[in-house]
Amino acid sequence: MSVLRRLGVLRQPVSESAWAEPPGFGYSLAWRWETEATSECVEPGSSSRPLNSGELAAAIGRIWKKQAAPGSRCALSGFEATFRPQAVYLFWKELRLYKTHQEEASKPIGRYPIPYKKDLPFDIVELMEETEKKTGFLPNVFKVLSYRPLEFRAFFAYYNAIYNKKTGHLSRADKELIILVTSIANRCPYNVVAHSALHRVYSKNPVLSDQVCVDWRKSDLPAREKAMLEFALAISQADDITDDHFKKLEVHGFDREDAWDIAAISAFFAMSNRLAHFVNLVPNKEFYLIGRTSNVKDSRSEPAAPKV
Structure with missing residues (x-):
């Protein structure tokens, strides 16, 4: 018992x-x-x-x-x-609090309180458990956003729509590269640490990822990726967008739909960067080792966002 x-x-x-x-x-x-x-x-x-x-x-x-x-x-x-046989099912499971006593005594991961798991809606708990099972740990962004369940659902629903779509010419490594470089420009430690880890995984090139973190313009990135990043930064920093931006993308094989995809990811994570900055979101220590050693479970797929 x-x-x-x-x-x-x-x-x-x-x-x-x-x-x-x-x-x-x-x-x-x-x-x-x-x-x-x-x-x-x-x-x-x-x-x-x-x-x-x-x-x-x-x-x-x-x-x-x-x-x-x-x-x-x-x-x-x-x-x-x-209790109605054949209509409901019994399951035994020891559920942990997302906020543990150890976490209470340690450095907080943000400015706002982390809800106890028992107080969260079922669909949010389900997504958290799925994510933790796949990655081996629960990224702190899930814990912090669970403070506002409606915004949690909206955030991950849109993330799922733009990140996990099956069409277009952007690979997952491309998407992580966009997130990483725009997050560097926006001075967001959480997303830089988290998405540099995921870029190491999807690119299978940790040296290149480190080069990008230092100075992507001087890195070994191909011209295609650099053109993509120039456009992503123009969106993230709210530059005036002209036809020249689209022409530069077209030279490297990106069409108008790809431009929308780049823009959507850049704009979404510009918001995410500012929200993480506001709440003082701290990266999980596990991110630092992902894609570098075999000691930490690499995340090679993203869970679907909860239905809203």
Whole structure:
């Protein structure tokens, strides 16, 4: 019982294949164990009453063994769910707080408080867990933006639309290069550290990435990439855009749709740079080693943003 941390009712159907349960039967709850919680488990037709810890443990045990009667309900810490076989699924999971006691005692990662995982909407927790599973750690931008869930969803929805699109001539290395160089110009430590790491991964050239961080104009980048970056910086710095900008891109194989893609990424991360600067967003230490050694799990794909 000591590992039962959270009660949260899933508000959407869950496929049977998503859980390690025999098909066709289950319940969809994760439990939170708190000594001060009021708890009750009521069989159909009986009156409700608080349960002591032993009775609660036995009730949860019956549910786990699929012995709870259909239609029975169980409440804990103010939440309640009705158990219906074949409609809901039970899963056991120890959920950690995104803000841990160690983090509370260490240097803050931003100016605003980091919400506890138990207080976040399910879709945001789901995206965070997916990201942490893929990368081996949770980038601090997820933690900081979760302070405002609506803006979290909007941020990652647009990021997903411009970054993970399948059309156009920009590779992921190109996109990371745009983000990196515009973030350097905007003096954004978080995005410089995070996206130099991702550029090392996608370019498979950590030396070139370091050259870009020092001075991209003097780096070994091909003329194509340098033309792309000149245009990206013009967008990020709000220069006057003329037909000459498009002509220079066309010389290196970029069409008008590519120009829009470059502009969208540059503009979005100009906003991201300023927001990160405002909240004093601190980069994860893991980023510094990504793409340099095999000790840190490299991220080679980005998770889809949550649906809004």
